[in-house]
Amino acid sequence: MDVRLDVFPSGRFAGWGKGLKLGVGLLLGATLSACGDPDWQGTDWTKNYQDSFETQISARASAMPGSTDGAYKPSADGTPNSPVAYHSPPMLSYEDRPLDENIAGSLELSDYVKAIQVAKLEPWISGPGPYTLFAIPNAAMERLSARWPGGLLAPANRGQLVHILGYTIAYGKWNEAALRRAIQRNHGHAIGLKTLYGDLLGVEVSPRTGELLLENAAGETNRLWGKSFPQSNGVLYFTQDALLPIPTVKVSAGRKHGHR
Structure with a gap:
């Protein structure tokens, strides 16, 4: 869609x-x-869309998810041994700021932000949009990068990097309520969001938990991490893993009827 x-x-x-x-x-x-x-x-x-006259000024912000609290290990005797013991900096998403600014303020998305810069996709998420961004956290980005020789950010892998990151950027302003309404209108079946390079990103409701799941053409799924965050030029989600785009294969008439 x-x-x-x-x-x-x-x-x-x-x-x-x-x-x-x-x-x-x-x-x-x-x-x-x-x-x-x-x-x-x-x-x-x-x-300069982030400061444009069309952007409604708002003071509302929400705390983005992060894993810095879990990374801190207290000392054996209980005495503080790190500045993290005193304060874990909040990572806020501001509703009147664009996608590129809000993800840049998240420690959890530092690898993803770097990848977006290398792929030169910033103009899309800094412009008027609207776009819905399914951002990949650091741990998932590291696992994904390890699957390519030299890392996914290596110059030789730039084509794959651009395609994979383009699959995380969907056209339209799709918050949770909008996604659930669209799925309901589709009689409970998954819907497809058109992403930056034309690949369809499936979204469905899990029949077991009722949560929203992302799905590619191969049936692989990805869970969301927390809620959606309104942006001045779209919507931001955090995912729990990385989901690769799968090219759609056209089925011939013979194969369609079971002939080999």
């Missing part, structure tokens, strides 16, 4: 906001260019 929304979907004054943003962007770009700072040269301020 492929759901696409307009680039500027919020409010009646989207056209006015776009024009105002363009004027302010050009003014800022000209001012900064005049300063001679090379770091600002070529910046396209008209696409």
